[in-house]
Amino acid sequence: xxxxxxxxxxxxxxxxxxxxxxxxxxxxxxxxxxxxxxxxxxxxxxxxxxxxxxxxxxxxxxxxxxxxxxxxxxxxxxxxxxxxxxxxxxxxxxxxxxxxxxxxxxxxxxxxxxxxxxxxxxxxxxxxxxxxxxxxxxxxxxxxxxxxxxxxxxxxxxxxxxxxxxxxxxxxxxxxxxxxxxxxxxxxxxxxxxxxxxxxxxxxxxxxxxxxxxxxxxxxx
Numbered sequence: 535x536x537x538x539x540x541x542x543x544x545x546x547x548x549x550x551x552x553x554x555x556x557x558x559x560x561x562x563x564x565x566x567x568x569x570x571x572x573x574x575x576x577x578x579x580x581x582x583x584x585x586x587x588x589x590x591x592x593x594x595x596x597x598x599x600x601x602x603x604x605x606x607x608x609x610x611x612x613x614x615x616x617x618x619x620x621x622x623x624x625x626x627x628x629x630x631x632x633x634x635x636x637x638x639x640x641x642x643x644x645x646x647x648x649x650x651x652x653x654x655x656x657x658x659x660x661x662x663x664x665x666x667x668x669x670x671x672x673x674x675x676x677x678x679x680x681x682x683x684x685x686x687x688x689x690x691x692x693x694x695x696x697x698x699x700x701x702x703x704x705x706x707x708x709x710x711x712x713x714x715x716x717x718x719x720x721x722x723x724x725x726x727x728x729x730x731x732x733x734x735x736x737x738x739x740x741x742x743x744x745x746x747x748x749x750x751x752x753x754x755x
Contacts, residue, residue, distance in 0.1 A: 537651070539735065542663040544679030550659055550735060552651065553742040561649045565642035566726070572632040573722045584624030587612045592619070644745055646722065650731060659733045664698050665705040673705035677712070681730035689713045689728040691720070693736025717741050 535552040552558070592612040600607050614622045634642070651657050658680050665673045674683060681688045688711055692699045699716075706712050713724045717737040725731070733741075 540660050542676045556745045557651045559644045559648045562645045569642040570722050575630045575632045578630040580628045582625040584621040587620030590620050657731045662735050665701050668701045668704040670708045686729035688730045690732045691737040693734050
């Protein structure tokens with residue numbers, strides 16, 4: 535599969551080859567949904583907690599005698615029906631963590647990549663670039679060639695060059711609607727809901743082999 539290659543200034547400079555095994559697979563929406571639910575579930579802290587009737591402070595003495603007062607019978611003030619008493623069926627610390635088999639996860643990422651890349655209005659592939667100044671305003675000018683950052687949720691997929699990526703991350707850290715991702719650690723929620731996605735040339739070359747290798751998925755979330 536071939537896609538147009540652009541310079542960071544928005545000019546058409548040629549084409550780039552995308553692996554059909556990664557970007558041209560049949561889209562399985564069920565797997566994508568499962569992958570998205572898993573990612574969101576794994577981000578939950580699960581620390582919400584309430585106190586049961588045996589855990590709240592308060593006297594265990596019977597407030598009044600069982601019969602003869604005309605009031606409803608009551609055992610003690612820590613009862614859930616009393617103000618300040620325990621909570622019935624309240625949340626307690628737990629793990630929300632989910633897992634997927636490696637092959638399912640790899641196929642889910644392939645489906646997600648194939649789905650997004652199929653839309654040329656959303657996805658653009660750009661040559662490797664640098665923001666030498668490391669300044670936000672310089673990066674914002676470059677992004678304006680592809681998207682309106684103030685309105686669109688933009689995702690930029692970076693390659694392996696850590697030195698270049700450091701300056702790009704510094705420049706992009708103050709842009710509110712911009713998310714910078716490494717190609718080997720895609721955030722499914724950000725990637726799926728992005729209005730504009732920019733792949734760098736090196737990230738495409740990395741993805742061409744990353745999801746074809748059995749070992750590649752082990753590094754992914």
